[in-house]
Amino acid sequence: MPTPTKGPRLGGGPAHERLMLANLAAALFTHKSIKTTETKAKRLRPVAERLITFAKRGDLHSRRRVMRTIGDTSVVHELFTEIAPLVAEREGGYTRITKLGFRKGDNASMVQIELVLEPVTPKVKKSKPAAAETPVVAEETAPEVEAEEPATEAAPEAEAVEAEAEVVEAEKTDEK
Template identity: 70%
Template sequence: MPKPTKGARLGGSAAHEKLLLANLAKALFEHGRITTTEAKARRLRPYAERLVTKAKKGDLHNRRQVLQVITDKSVVHTLFTEIGPRYENRPGGYTRITKIGNRRGDNAPMAVIELVEALTVAQEATGEAEAATKRAAKDAEVAAEAKVDTTKADEAPAEESKDA
């Protein structure tokens, strides 16, 4: 006879936890970042990362498995066309949990769970270009200071005569 897994479950029953995690994952993929309790965020993280890994594979079988969990086709489409390819070269760690303090009403510890922005090739190239621009500006500034120092040394101030 099948028995449910032992241990605490979010929301009481296993069915409620399953629906709760599916709805949290849907909101995370829809908005990119959600604010929830720390316990829910910790339970959501491996669940969402498993779905992103399925989206990275991108085949029909994995799409149907994700559709069994997240029933909103537009969110699944976004997951497979935008989010999955974004993490193509990343071997895991697609989400980040940041603690934000306690909730005002019941003092529950809160956290923000968000999708980590993966650097694309264009963003990496932009970052390298910005770094090169900063280096060039710094070199130009150092050269200008050196030039100013030499011109000051060449031009000695003229002595003023006192006519009284």
């Protein structure tokens, strides 16, 4: 669990804060989404994400480390068997905090913290156009073909490479 911050600790001492965050994490893993104050949710996020990271490892040591924080074996079992496989491809950001408004009694900012269980869509990296790379390759192969031509006359492969080189050279002159 991250080191407790200095100053007020959510209305109690450090032990009370640790127990409250453990109970909030257990409720989050049980219900997949909970409604709480913004301050508690912001304090809960690193704790919950760290526990999910341990669950993704899935070994006995990780299970025991999660058991140190959450004492309920059924919640830990659910975390390791149901939640961890759903976020296996995700590299972080397992929780989402959405603001809901203010509580009527004390005007505290209320949020909904939920687990992000949707599958990850990989980002497509933009690459350079293939046409820009093709002339470089054709220029390198063209001299080798010319060197091999006298030794092997009328090789069909050499003629194909030669035709490609001519097309590339024609494109270069058109571009200029």
